[in-house]
Amino acid sequence: MRPPLDLEHIVTRALALLDAYGLASLTMRSLADDLGIRPSALYWHVENKQTLLAAVADRIVSSASASAELGVGVGAAARAVRAALLAHRDGAEVVLSSAALGLGGLGVAERMRDALGGDGQELAAQVLAQFVLGHASLVQQRIQAATLGAYDADPDAVAHEFDEQFDAGIDALTRGLAITAR
Amino acid sequence: MRPPLDLEHIVTRALALLDAYGLASLTMRSLADDLGIRPSALYWHVENKQTLLAAVADRIVSSASASAELGVGVGAAARAVRAALLAHRDGAEVVLSSAALGLGGLGVAERMRDALGGDGQELAAQVLAQFVLGHASLVQQRIQAATLGAYDADPDAVAHEFDEQFDAGIDALTRGLAITAR
DNA sequence: ACCTGAACACCGTTCAAGT
């Protein structure tokens, strides 16, 4: 007799399947299979697929907190969030499309707000979150396109270009938004 | 006897259905229904749903060209692209997720490059495109959440906040990326 | 050239019923 499932474990397995096979293959049926239950049993633990994905998004964003502790600069916090998004297959897409529910997506802006100090920096936090999510989404799009074969160039060179673009964007935004670096 | 369909018309109807019912409801079956054919007939005109959506994305981005003619500033070009994305339901998501195929999503960076002058501004064009797409995606996420009921505040106030954020972001980027305004 | 008919291999979700 297997112990009953809890949401934590379900999210853990969902994230593992996401990393292994990608978002398109992460179905309620494949997840149930992985957990050794029937698909319908998932609906005792979770309201629907959308909220499950929001919980996965939350987990992804939260994983950036270890590296981005209080007191780090905005740039470091942004880099930590970017790394967390890119660390999981289709991570940016999952987080971006769960933003509506308050989980996951809002978390990115929250993290930026924390790193900024919090008072009167709401606008800057939102702008930074918008850039980080747009950037990470396009990076992962490109990675996927390359995986599917269609693309041209040396992956290392491409990765380096993206790194440059991210740094340039964060740099311009932190300076241009008149953020008091700490 | 209806005249045979062409891709132009198919994309036009797909865009109309997108505006009317949203991306989740835009299926090959509903599109075929709208066109008065069977779903399988669509596959004579189009390789698969993904490339169809890429053509829709292309159309959305292209619709920004009328307002963003050659010679306008980067800010005006960015505003035109943003307006085009927000003019269609789920427009940002469609464009963002088609970016991998070279159509649609790449088009945003292209447009930025054109407005910038084109030589040695590749990095700036990419960074601007990343911000514009991230921003528009989050705006539409929020709109959708509000439509589904869950949300709080005065829509006009929210819209104004997003406008401010966009302007602040574009302003900071154009200045911070050392772009020669024209 | 352009489209239909029929099928294949899937989805998310609901709900009564079991234990």
Place this chain on the structure above:
DNA sequence: ACCTGAACACCGTTCAAGT
């Protein structure tokens, strides 16, 4: 409390066949 069984109403896509 937690899960199964069976069903409902869908998907995208393929392919032989019609005209």
